[in-house]
Amino acid sequence: MNSDLVELLAKLVRIPSVNPMGLAAADSDLLYECRLTDFLAEWLRERGILIGRQLVEELPDGRRRENLLARFDAGDESPKERPLLLWEVHQDTVPVEGMTIEPFAAEVWDGRLYGRGACDVKGGMAAMLTALARLAREQPAGCANVVLALTVNEEHGFSGASALSGCWREIDEFRDIFPRRPAACVVAEPTDLDVVVAHKGVVRWNCHTRGRAVHSSRPQDGENAIYKMAPVLSAFARYADEVVASLGEDPLCGRPSLSVGTIHGGTSVNTVPDGCTVAIDRRLLPGESPEAAQRHAMDYVSAQVGPEAVAGDAPTILSPGLESTENAELAARLGELARRHGARGDNVGVPYGTDAAILARGGLPTVVFGPGSIEQAHTKDEWVELAEVERASEIYYELAATYSV
Numbered sequence: 001m002n003s004d005l006v007e008l009l010a011k012l013v014r015i016p017s018v019n020p021m022g023l024a025a026a027d028s029d030l031l032y033e034c035r036l037t038d039f040l041a042e043w044l045r046e047r048g049i050l051i052g053r054q055l056v057e058e059l060p061d062g063r064r065r066e067n068l069l070a071r072f073d074a075g076d077e078s079p080k081e082r083p084l085l086l087w088e089v090h091q092d093t094v095p096v097e098g099m100t101i102e103p104f105a106a107e108v109w110d111g112r113l114y115g116r117g118a119c120d121v122k123g124g125m126a127a128m129l130t131a132l133a134r135l136a137r138e139q140p141a142g143c144a145n146v147v148l149a150l151t152v153n154e155e156h157g158f159s160g161a162s163a164l165s166g167c168w169r170e171i172d173e174f175r176d177i178f179p180r181r182p183a184a185c186v187v188a189e190p191t192d193l194d195v196v197v198a199h200k201g202v203v204r205w206n207c208h209t210r211g212r213a214v215h216s217s218r219p220q221d222g223e224n225a226i227y228k229m230a231p232v233l234s235a236f237a238r239y240a241d242e243v244v245a246s247l248g249e250d251p252l253c254g255r256p257s258l259s260v261g262t263i264h265g266g267t268s269v270n271t272v273p274d275g276c277t278v279a280i281d282r283r284l285l286p287g288e289s290p291e292a293a294q295r296h297a298m299d300y301v302s303a304q305v306g307p308e309a310v311a312g313d314a315p316t317i318l319s320p321g322l323e324s325t326e327n328a329e330l331a332a333r334l335g336e337l338a339r340r341h342g343a344r345g346d347n348v349g350v351p352y353g354t355d356a357a358i359l360a361r362g363g364l365p366t367v368v369f370g371p372g373s374i375e376q377a378h379t380k381d382e383w384v385e386l387a388e389v390e391r392a393s394e395i396y397y398e399l400a401a402t403y404s405v
């Protein structure tokens with residue numbers, strides 16, 4: 001086992017980078033990526049790797065959420081012909097509430113490292129960082145140029161990846177890092193070292209019913225917004241059961257889906273509620289338009305309950321799926337390397353969303369590949385198998401070392 005890799009992963013897990021997921025935060029010391037970004041910048045600088053920092057969001061207290069871009073330059077021998085490989089990994093983790101282990105202790109038992117983010121996705125991050133440092137150290141002949149992008153806010157809105165995708169399209173500031181468009185992109189997420197070539201997208205939005213509040217002793221004088229939500233919910237349930245499943249099926253990702261996730265209404269039991277809100281989560285087929293999917297659902301529900309009865313907001317989250325139209329060649333190379341290292345390396349589709357869909361827009365061949373299983377991501381005792389992290393690091397390294405167009 002590579003002890004540098006284990007030590008690095010432990011350090012990454014010990015630096016909290018919790019995404020508040022849009023909620024007001026109780027313990028703001030654990031929140032946001034800033035401290036991890038500083039650690040990563042220092043770690044890369046110590047290894048002589050060129051870095052750039054891209055501001056994605058400035059917080060009210062002045063802290064900055066920044067993508068960190070690190071470039072490995074394979075030397076100046078015919079640099080124009082060298083393909084540029086993009087590796088991407090997110091810095092944020094989900095919150096720690098309900099965890100049964102100490103989230104930031106990074107303890108190792110039985111070849112597994114435990115902690116929040118160990119699997120999603122600091123294991124993949126450690127693998128990419130060590131692979132990049134090894135490229136810089138060994139300078140393998142014929143190697144591709146590599147940019148490792150460590151992005152913010154994947155778990156709640158993909159804003160880091162959206163900003164990153166602007167770097168090679170319109171932002172001059174990062175010309176030394178992205179002199180041209182990447183030739184291919186590998187996104188680290190826990191995939192069990194299978195190659196994710198397609199995944200679903202998602203669109204989420206809130207729906208409201210309105211009523212008129214009166215004292216609950218005289219309900220006949222008011223309008224109950226919660227009662228008004230009941231037929232809306234029945235319509236969504238019918239839509240989910242009878243309509244969404246018939247909208248198509250992807251050979252790798254299966255069928256689309258819709259679920260109502262939360263409901264909020266009323267202020268007290270002795271007041272007729274004047275408002276009720278539900279949150280909708282609609283999972284999209286790769287290639288399905290998020291906007292059209294929302295419109296289709298709202299048109300169906302409005303037709304069932306009447307157009308005045310319910311109002312839908314603009315999406316709170318909107319992310320397309322990843323399509324397997326452009327990435328076959330990249331997937332084949334990566335699968336082959338994975339198999340050579342004893343992993344399955346199958347092409348698969350998954351139901352969850354990633355930054356890959358954002359980066360793939362505009363035809364950049366993109367796959368998702370990394371150590372750890374999605375079954376351990378976000379769990380109360382999150383862990384990653386260290387041998388798999390090491391294997392991933394070797395595979396990332398070899399992909400860059402052998403990548404040519």
Ligand SMILES: [Zn+2]
Pocket residue numbers: 090120121154189190
């Ligand atoms: Zn993740």
